[in-house]
Amino acid sequence: MCKGLSALPATCLERAKEMKGKCFSVLKLYVKALPQLVMFDMTCQYSVDCFRASPEEKRLQELEKLLTNKHGLLVFRAFLCKEFSEENIDFWMACEDFKNMKENSKLTFKAKKIYEEYVAIKAPKEINLDSQTREAVTSNVTNPTLSCFETAQKRIFNLMEKDSFPRFLKSELCLDILR
Numbered sequence: 801m802c803k804g805l806s807a808l809p810a811t812c813l814e815r816a817k818e819m820k821g822k823c824f825s826v827l828k829l830y831v832k833a834l835p836q837l838v839m840f841d842m843t844c845q846y847s848v849d850c851f852r853a854s855p856e857e858k859r860l861q862e863l864e865k866l867l868t869n870k871h872g873l874l875v876f877r878a879f880l881c882k883e884f885s886e887e888n889i890d891f892w893m894a895c896e897d898f899k900n901m902k903e904n905s906k907l908t909f910k911a912k913k914i915y916e917e918y919v920a921i922k923a924p925k926e927i928n929l930d931s932q933t934r935e936a937v938t939s940n941v942t943n944p945t946l947s948c949f950e951t952a953q954k955r956i957f958n959l960m961e962k963d964s965f966p967r968f969l970k971s972e973l974c975l976d977i978l979r
Contacts, residue, residue: 863957863965867892875977879968880960887925888956888964891918895953899946911944919952927956 866872873889880886894914901907918927919937929937933952940948968974 863961866965875973876965876968879971879973880964882973883964883967885964887918887927888960890925891927892953892956892960894918895949898949901946907944907946911941911948914949915941919949927952928959929955 866876873893877886877889880889891914894917898910898914901910915923915937917923918925919929919934919941920926921934929952933955937949937952
């Protein structure tokens with residue numbers, strides 16, 4: 801092992817190995833999903849709504865469609881994993897699950913879990929939020945409702961839409977699918 805890595809705490813090395821394993825398993829799923837992704841691209845590319853929309857609306861519609869397609873979601877997550885920003889999609893997915901919860905008895909537990917994993921300062925998968933949004937979520941979690949993460953989820957979606965998704969569309973991963 802090189803000197804640089806041996807100087808890191810064991811927890812950092814374990815986390816890096818864990819992330820590498822997750823990325824590898826997601827990439828294996830991506831290879832299996834190629835045929836479905838080509839069909840996804842064709843339906844998005846040729847939908848009537850896409851032709852009428854502005855470039856920003858097209859990108860928004862494409863990202864929304866990508867996130868509702870299980871194979872598209874896997875490939876986008878694999879891309880974010882390669883870019884070390886998979887916490888964004890993980891948080892977005894956790895919020896989607898949270899909004900669709902049926903049992904109110906577990907609402908507080910699930911809200912605190914999401915908060916501690918993604919929103920809290922120095923959280924294991926801390927997402928990039930402005931202080932105002934972080935404070936709003938912090939106060940919402942004390943008495944959670946199904947919409948307590950809504951603002952933060954929108955911010956992360958906008959971040960992915962404006963930053964990660966355009967890079968994804970230009971990435972080798974995406975271009976390979978389109979070929």
